[in-house]
Amino acid sequence: MEFDLTWLLLGLPLAFILGWLASRFDLRQLRAENRSAPKAYFKGLNYLLNEQQDQAIDAFIEAVQNDPDTSELHFALGNLFRRRGEYDRAVRVHEHLLSRGDLSRSDRERAQHALALDFLKAGLLDRAEDALQRLEGTPFEAQARLALLAIYERSRDWAQASAIAEKMHAADQGDYSGRQAHYLCEQAQALLSQGQHDAASRLLDAAIEAAPQAARPRIDRARLYQMQGQPAQTLQALEDLCEHAPNALPLATGLLLDAARQTGRTDTARQWLEAHYERTASLDVLDALVQLDTMETDTGPGRERYVTHLSRERSLVAATRWLAGERLEREALHPPVQQALEHASKPLTRYRCAACGFEARQHFWQCPGCQSWDSYPARRVEEL
Structure with missing residues (x-):
């Protein structure tokens, strides 16, 4: 049987026409889909720029429905839900992203970070902590550690906060030595309330070593000695305070006076207080000097120090305290005047x-x- 070339000549053009029509149909459909998704997306952006968040959410939902595989649209939608306070919807969006098997590693880490932020904003600290811990070794590690530090401080979990601060300090994420000292002091305070003086002392030593210029560990150390009935050691701790953190002496004047009385070293205390007052005219140091003068009659200017202070600083507090011990010509008017001055000066203290x-x-x-x-x-x- 002979093959008829006529059918071949007729079939080739027909196949070409059918293929061309099919390609045009697919291309038209693809263009329509590409136009529909960006249209909704850009509509959402326009609403965002105009601060119309409700309409922006509707537009992004439409865009996600048109292209459910686009992760960027999910991120935009989840962030919008979080900003509006709809944390449960934000969590669902980011958990849906994490459940996808085709998500890239970078997008998965980004979704994990977004989910942690959702839990933080919602106040679900235990779930936020778990989500943040999963970000170790990712580009979001530094941000996660900062958030964990805030959680541990908020929950007063000082041991965990100390561990995180140590990691951040070792990773050159900032100088956390000062905070580390505070965390150790907080743990020491908890131990002192339980009567564990030796353990608290070791923590205070560690705090001083972590931040030698910090004032709190040395003041807490002096308080511990005072609790243990060791005034000489208290005075020694305060001498270290004057050497390493002299500006904090006004916070420890009460400790200083008590230790000086018990050890008979009021002259030493006066010397430290006078030296500090010459540098900085502190009201607390001024009060301490007045107390020392009244303890030792005729050894100092006493309450006249308040008047001398007025020539250096215009202080309503100092004037009120001087006037409290004076006898006025019309003594009957002294109490109401004194009460008025104390009321006015109280906010200044x-x-x-x-x-x-x-x-x-x-x-x-x-x-x-x-x-x-x-x-x-x-x-x-x-x-x-």
Whole structure:
């Protein structure tokens, strides 16, 4: 049977036409899909720029439905949910990303970090801690450690905070020696409340070694000696304080006076206080000097120091304290006048956080307002 070339000549053009039509149909469909996804995506961006978050979320949901495999759209949607406070929806988006088997390693680490932020914002600290620990050895390690440090400080888990601070210090992520000293001091305080003086002493030694210029470990060390009835060692610890952190002496004037009385070394205490007052006219140091003078009659200017201080600093606090011991011509008017002055000067005796401005009647090593460490100067509000 002979093969008819006519069918071949007719079939080739027909096959070409059918192939061309099929390719045009697929290309048109692909272009339509590519146009639909970016359109929703750019619509969402436009809403974001106009701070219309509800409409932006709707647009991104539409974009994700059109292209469910695009991880960037999921990240954008999850971040939007977190910003709006819809943490459960943000968690679902990021957990869905982590469940995908085709996700790249970098995107998986990014999704893990985003999930940890969701838990942090939601206040789920235990789940946030677990999510952050999974970021060790990733590009998000430094951020994760900072967040873990904040969690441990918030939960007062000082041992864990100390371990994280040590890692960050060793990795050159900053100087955390000061914080490390605070964490060790906090642990020492807990041990002291349980009567474990020897263990607390070892922690204070470690704190001094970690941050030799830090004031708190040396003051806490002096308090420990005072608790143990060792005034000579208390005075020695305060001498070390004057040498390594002299600006903090106003915080320890009470300890200094007690130890000086018990050891009979009031002249030594006076010498340290006078030297500090010459450098910085501190109200606490001034009060301590007045107390020393009143303890030893006719050995010093006594309350006249307050008047002398006024020539150096215009202090309402010093003027009020001087007036409290004076006899006025119209003595019957003295009590209400004194009460008014004390009321007016009381806010001036507070301490103020240099980071957030939070004021308190007592000195804090960590600000109760902004949680900053060492943000309270050893000076009263009037002296700032």
